[in-house]
Amino acid sequence: MEQKLVEWMGWSLKTGLAAAVYVCVCVCVCVCLCPGSDMFVSSWCHNVNLSSRNLIIALLLCLTLVYFSYSFNACLLNSISRSLQQSNLRNLLALPQRNDSKAAAAAAANLQLNLSSLAIYNSSTGLPLARIDGAPKYQLLRQQGLRPSRHLPDTLIIGVKKSGTRALLEFIRLHPDVRAAGSEVHFFDRHYQRGLRWYRHHMPYTIEGQITMEKTPSYFVTKEVPQRVYHMNPASKLLIVVRDPVTRAISDYTQAASKKADMKRFEQLAFINGSYSVVDTNWGPVKIGVYARYLERWLLFFPLSQLLFISGERLIMDPAYEIGRVQDFLGLKRVVTEKHFYFNATKGFPCLFKSEARSTPHCLGKTKGRNHPHIDANAIERLREFYRPFNNKFYQLTGINFAWP
Numbered sequence: 001m002e003q004k005l006v007e008w009m010g011w012s013l014k015t016g017l018a019a020a021v022y023v024c025v026c027v028c029v030c031v032c033l034c035p036g037s038d039m040f041v042s043s044w045c046h047n048v049n050l051s052s053r054n055l056i057i058a059l060l061l062c063l064t065l066v067y068f069s070y071s072f073n074a075c076l077l078n079s080i081s082r083s084l085q086q087s088n089l090r091n092l093l094a095l096p097q098r099n100d101s102k103a104a105a106a107a108a109a110n111l112q113l114n115l116s117s118l119a120i121y122n123s124s125t126g127l128p129l130a131r132i133d134g135a136p137k138y139q140l141l142r143q144q145g146l147r148p149s150r151h152l153p154d155t156l157i158i159g160v161k162k163s164g165t166r167a168l169l170e171f172i173r174l175h176p177d178v179r180a181a182g183s184e185v186h187f188f189d190r191h192y193q194r195g196l197r198w199y200r201h202h203m204p205y206t207i208e209g210q211i212t213m214e215k216t217p218s219y220f221v222t223k224e225v226p227q228r229v230y231h232m233n234p235a236s237k238l239l240i241v242v243r244d245p246v247t248r249a250i251s252d253y254t255q256a257a258s259k260k261a262d263m264k265r266f267e268q269l270a271f272i273n274g275s276y277s278v279v280d281t282n283w284g285p286v287k288i289g290v291y292a293r294y295l296e297r298w299l300l301f302f303p304l305s306q307l308l309f310i311s312g313e314r315l316i317m318d319p320a321y322e323i324g325r326v327q328d329f330l331g332l333k334r335v336v337t338e339k340h341f342y343f344n345a346t347k348g349f350p351c352l353f354k355s356e357a358r359s360t361p362h363c364l365g366k367t368k369g370r371n372h373p374h375i376d377a378n379a380i381e382r383l384r385e386f387y388r389p390f391n392n393k394f395y396q397l398t399g400i401n402f403a404w405p
């Protein structure tokens, strides 16, 4: 709608200016040709002889004719070319009917044309209206009458940090009906005061029928977030990747240690007083693993049916299985299957044959799937003991036994 208005304004301005210039020229010429006119130009005009005046009148008539025939033909050609483009696109996408946007999205994705960014152009001025990331499919779909626009997310990957949230996002966004914000937006925990308009602006362009997704793992553990998400959309779908809390804590620590050279050992930070008897439940990497505690807050606002729990361990062992569950949960056709994945023995993780961003086989970045430091087996055992009752509570709340040791 906004775009239409801008296009219309551009067109009116252009036409208005042309008309104004044209009227000015006509008025000047008429004043010149009017015998006995006492306007300020008349003295100059009286110097023009009669045959020249006739010539000027003929010229003016010709100009008027050219102007009108140009406007008419431009209009005609425009509408012919638009209908040709539309029928070409329909053939290209083999759409069953004009408004079948889901089929359009899927077919367009099958075109597999890769451009990292593209601009939407104003059809009359030729100037870019907005830059969008995506592929030429959006330009084609726009010509088809399906205008890409930004929407607030319908689905959020809310956590849990270091459980495989990036892998989940990269895998699910292979689906042509899923479009996701590339980086973590942190709207509900850090930027909430900026408002929903700001948030929407950080979302990718989608067409009707596509799901908008965002992942920020800290949402799961931030107190205010469940209520805020509920206020945005009580029907939001929430994806939660969980992993054995002990491995998760070590992964969290490994990431922190990679940024700080003089970081204490994991065992020193996870326990109070240097012995393995008292677990430091205030230390972030340990605290986050008490999943049941955070889940209870979410369940105050959302029914279990709107939450899907994904096993971080299974996402590594059998990504197609977990992605299959996610597609079912989101009401999507199972498009992402085992054909999309291969196991990279060097990395030790599943990788992708191709994705929206790259058409060659690739793995997640080097910050995903790091080598963990050696941790004392007694410390690990003590932590397992600590988490056991919380894990059982979590199994009870979710109705899933993740079988963590």
Ligand SMILES: Nc1ncnc2c1ncn2[C@@H]1O[C@H](COP(=O)(O)OS(=O)(=O)O)[C@@H](OP(=O)(O)O)[C@H]1O
Binding pocket: 160, 161, 162, 163, 164, 165, 166, 167, 217, 250, 251, 252, 254, 312, 315, 316, 349, 350, 351, 363, 364, 367, 368, 369, 370
């Ligand atoms: N396919 C694939 N490739 C690489 N890594 C994978 C994959 N699937 C899951 N994982 C696990 O994801 C862990 C990182 O989790 P997150 O993406 O949630 O981390 S973050 O919270 O966004 O920082 C990461 O943790 P670390 O092994 O500690 O690096 C991985 O174990």
